[in-house]
Amino acid sequence: MKKLFFILILLLNVALVVAQRSNSEIVLIKNIKLIDGTGGPIQNNTTVLIEDGIFKKVFNSSDFKISKGVRIIDGKGKTMIPGLVGVHNHLHIPGNPFLGEIATKLYLASGVTTIQTCGAASPNKEIEIARKIETGEILGPEIIPSGPYITGKGGNPNMIIPRNEDQLRDTIKFWTDKGAKWFKVYRNIEPEFLKIVIDEAHKNKLKVTGHLCSITFKEASEMGIDAIEHGLNSVSDFRGEKEVGKCSGSREYIDELDLDSEEVEDLLDNLVENETVLTSTLSIYEASVSSRSIIDERSSEIMSESFRNNFKNISNSSNKEVSKTREKRLKRIMEFEYKFYKKGGILSAGVDAGRHVLPGFGDQRNFILLIEAGFTTQEVINIMTKNGAIKLGRTDIGTIETGKRADFIILDGDLEFDEKAIEKIYKIYKNGFCYDPDSLLKGLKGKYGNL
The missing domain is CATH 3.20.20.140 (Metal-dependent hydrolases)
Structure with missing residues (x-):
């Protein structure tokens, strides 16, 4: 019985992980304000393509072809920054x-x-x-x-x-x-x-x-x-x-x-x-x-x-x-x-x-x-x-640039003019996987500080 119990607990944990993130997928984010982490100028109306867990392309153009199976996120009114x-x-x-x-x-x-x-x-x-x-x-x-x-x-x-x-x-x-x-x-x-x-x-x-x-x-x-x-x-x-x-x-x-x-x-x-x-x-x-x-x-x-x-x-x-x-x-x-x-x-x-x-x-x-x-x-x-x-000592993370790992945040607001937008997280991506902040926090209420 004990063995069965631990198997069930493991399956529940796996189910929770699956429920709180989607598979790494092809994602195209358009019309987004981009602060890429390099310290360079802020970029408006940018398009970012993510595939296989990396930034495939970052460009300031709306001239692109969309293939089937691409998830499109309209970034209008939002800001994208590295994780x-x-x-x-x-x-x-x-x-x-x-x-x-x-x-x-x-x-x-x-x-x-x-x-x-x-x-x-x-x-x-x-x-x-x-x-x-x-x-x-x-x-x-x-x-x-x-x-x-x-x-x-x-x-x-x-x-x-x-x-x-x-x-x-x-x-x-x-x-x-x-x-x-x-x-x-x-x-x-x-x-x-x-x-x-x-x-x-x-x-x-x-x-x-x-x-x-x-x-x-x-x-x-x-x-x-x-x-x-x-x-x-x-x-x-x-x-x-x-x-x-x-x-x-x-x-x-x-x-x-x-x-x-x-x-x-x-x-x-x-x-x-x-x-x-x-x-x-x-x-x-x-x-x-x-x-x-x-x-x-x-x-x-x-x-x-x-x-x-x-x-x-x-x-x-x-x-x-x-x-x-x-x-x-x-x-x-x-x-x-x-x-x-x-x-x-x-x-x-x-x-x-x-x-x-x-x-x-x-x-x-x-x-x-x-x-x-x-x-x-x-x-x-x-x-x-x-x-x-x-x-x-890492070169694979830290900026939103072609070839780097797709760790990034989409903020619901304009971070350039509203510093509080840093708290308004729409989605988090880590290694191309999408996480929902509310789902992550849901089970934590009243638990922090317990021994």
């Missing part, structure tokens, strides 16, 4: 080490077709769910899984704290063999151990990112780290009285540092020259600014009651000065990222889900915050798609 590539998109939140299919469906329903998890609290489960999505057993974005966090003495005891060089090399080999593609070092990592992580990862064609403190951005960049997370909020280069190799020193720089100073210019130039990717995580920082903090209706519906109750008073902070300070810091973080991008730096983005910021919904919020930071619509899409692909 979002979220590169700080965990499958865990504080207090819940693995969100599983809840997070993966939230990401996909929000138009995030590829994620890099940027550190795993449950690496075995993360690698397994990545495999299940790849084989079509469950729904979700393509997942680029991470190994466990690696920190140093005095760091979080739930992370890997290397005892010696041999143990660290063995740990990296173990998780590489398991299927991890990235390693993330955390605040207390010692310089000599970071160098080993980078060397071992690169030897195995894997990559390394960091939420830094003990090591400065400049030091890590010159060691060859591939990416650094959180921008100005985690810079330790300008900490007062910082000890070399230790997470120490004061943080006055966050409020007082002249962002037009020569030392900031030199750091940004160094990062650009070394092609070190910076990852923007504005939505999670904004969640700490009480004057800005609200739970939108969509998030409220997805949250469990007990989880939602944690945030009853988030916008009613009694300390208005703290809120003002954090608001100013948010603006400075934005300015730092803007300067880096305008210098030619590779700025990517991810939600870093936590607090009341949900997977996927927080990625959409990042779009609005990057617009607030001064970027144009096409620059933000470039940051959130092509630059994410660059961070991953």
